[in-house]
Amino acid sequence: MSQSVIVLVGIAGLFILLVKTKIHPSLLFASLLFLFFLLNLIKVEDMLGNFVNPSLVSLILLLVIAYGINKSFLNDYFSRLIIKNHSLPKTIFRLSFLAGGLSAFINNTAVVASFLGPIKANRRFPPSKLLIPLSYSAILGGTLTLIGTSTNLIVNSFVIKxxxxxxxxxxxxxVGLPLFLAGIIYLSLGAPHLLPTIKEKRPKPSRFFLEAKVLSGSRHIGRTVQENNFRNLESLFLAEIIRQGKLISPVTPDEIIQEEDILVFVGEVSQIKDIEKFDRLQVFEEENWKILEKNLVEVILSHNSTLIGKSIKEVNFRARFDAVAVAVKRGEQKLSGKIGSIKLQPGDSLVLAVGTDFGKKEDLSSHFYFVHPLPVAKKLNVQQSLVAISLFLIAIILSATGVISLVKSLMIVLFSYFLLGFLSLEEIKENLHFELIALIGSAIGVAEVMIHSGAAQTIANLILSVFNSFGPWGNLIGVFLLTQVLTLFITNNATAALSFPIAYTTALSLGVNPLPFIMVIAYGSSSNFLTPYSYQTNLMIYGPGNYRFHHYLKTGLPLALIYGIIVCTLVPLFFHF
Structure with missing residues (x-):
């Protein structure tokens, strides 16, 4: 069996696993690269060298620096400018312009996370009218610069390699500026009519909780939660206890039950029969909602979380995060059944009852996006914020003018942030995103094997056989369409990794400049407007917006067509064959 056939079989298996399983892409790409290494398809020095690629290092530095900038007043200031008048089109335009402009320089997930809370809290417009425009404009803003999205930096890493x-x-x-302007004009005019009006109703605690008071003489008094079998109910879970007006949350299995305790259960709160079998417990609703409401936090499960595909019970959620999940929502649907048995999926909205140590947990940012962000331990004051923002802008200007490389300028900024106390060593470590390093470093190696084994050439020949009669421009469209189709099934970063070797080899086969083909890969990999699943910002707003799948399709299809026409028309004009 030839090398190209072996590689094609490996790539086909990778694609199937990316689509059909919830295994993290970094693990899949790393496993395939290791297999190629065992088969002597890549040298060890080449394989390891990919993990210190300048673009990969730049991306990781940017993510850490973005956390520092997020501690400044910048995102909070711009998020307050969103709702300024009673015109929905003008509000969408302002929102899109601000979110997209910030996303050109700051990680778009951080931008969307910052704007999510103010949009949900506003009482003028339904969040369902604003959240899809927020996500789409953040995607469009990322196309403006090399550092606007991780996809562009990944493509650049292949270019350097x-x-x-x-x-x-x-x-x-x-090309990015016409895309951005056309996109936000379309969203401002089209989204008000295409998106649903879903009124935001503040849920009452009775939707989440069932309260039961321990009456005098109950045989459960003086025994622990575990001894009373309060954790072995079919549809309910003991999450909290109200004792003398104070909330104990979350409840440990060793907590001793006392007389007059109010036991707070979560899960299928309509299943009162599960409580009735216990001795002298009086069930009632909503008397303590002010106490229960105080420690509720709404989060969205990150697409990078290692909790994906696992049940809440399996990950030992209470002990790990000092929190109890009281409700789980997927899109507009509140999931029923025993909460501990629910298998978590990226984009799930979780309502958590949190304990005092929840905000101190180190890995929160790697698992959750917060609908209403937790207070950062130490926000930068105005003077520090101005210094942090100025240092970053100076680094970008110096790099853009060729005075200093991007990697070196970002290293200087990060070192300055550390010396000035803007970022602690712990914060730097928390934001290194090792799974992204594994994904991109492995993807570069896989792409290299595809090119040198002849596998990419085989796929390129198929594209040439279909589009060759249309010349380089026709093949360019073919590569772009292939990339757009891939984004429907796999993440943007995985799409870029699989598409680059095909585009590069196609250009070499045609004997033309590969740059226009490379650029359409970068733009095409960031063009997922049709589904909530393959792009992280689309997933982030899925639950908070109470959207269904067809809302993305209805609003995103015209935008995808506009996007494709502009890319395929302008790329050859600015980046000649």
Missing amino acids: EGLPPLGIFDFVY
């Missing part, structure tokens, strides 16, 4: 001149910070703006 193949010995081509690296892409500049503002090389993307020639």
Whole structure:
């Protein structure tokens, strides 16, 4: 069996696993790369060298620096400017312009997370009218610069690996700016009519909790939660206890039950029969809602979380996060059944009853996006914020003008943040995103094997056989369409990794400049407007917006067509064959 056939079989298996399983892409790409290494398809020095690629290092530095900037007043200030008048189109335009502009320089998930709370809290417009425009404009803003999205930096890492001149910070703006302007104009005019009006109703605690008072003489008094079998109910789970007006949350199995305790259960709260079998417990509703409401936090499960595909009970949620899940929602649907048995999926909205140590847990940001962000331990004051923002902007300008490389300028910024106390060593470690390092480093190696084994050439020949009669421009469209189709099934970063070797080899087969093909891969990998699943910001707003799948399709299809026409028309004009 030839090398190209072996690699094609491996790539086909990778694609199937990416689509059909919840295994993290970083593990899948790393496993395939290791298999290629065992088969002597890549040298050890080449394989390890991919993990210190300048673009990969730049991306990780940017993510850490973005956390520092997020501690400044910048995102909070802009998020307060969203709702300023009674015109929905004008509000969407302002929202899209601000979110997209910030996303050109700051990680778009951080931008969407910052805007999510103010949009949910506003009483003028339904969040369902604003959240999809927020996500789409953040995606569009990422196309403006090299650092606007991880996809652009991943593509640049492939470019560097193949010995081509690296892409500049503002090389993307020639096509990205028309995309951005056309996109936000479409969203401002079209979204008010295409998106549903789903009125935001503040849920009462009775939707989440069932309260039962321990009456005098109950045989459960003086025994622990575990001894009373309060954790072995079919449809309910003892989450909290109200004792003398104070809340104990979350409840440990060793907590001793006292007379007059109010036991707070979560799960299928309509299943009162599960409580009636216990001795002298009086069931009632909603008397203590002010106490119960105080420690509720709504989060969205990150697409990078290691909790994906596991049940709440399986991950030992209470002990791990000092919190109890009281409700889980997927899109507009509140999931029923025993909460501990629910298998978590990316984008799930969780309502948590949190304990005092919840905010101190180190790995919260790697698992959750917060609908209403927790207070950062130490926000930067105005003077510190201005210094932090200025240092970042100076680094971008110096890099864009060629005075200093992007990696070096970002290293200087990060070191300055640390020396000035803007970022602690713990915060730096928490934001290193090792799974992203594994994904991109492995993806570069897989792409290299695809090119040198002839596997990419085989796929390129198929594209050439269909589009060759249309010349380079026709093949460019074919590569772009292939990339867009892949984004419907797998993440944007995985799409870029699989598409680049095909596009690069197609250009070489045609004997033309590969740069326009490389650029359509970058733009195409960031063009998922049709589903909530393959792009992280679309997932983030899925639950909070109470959306259904067809809302993305209805609003995103015209935008995808506009996007594709602009990309395929302008890329050859600015990046010649």
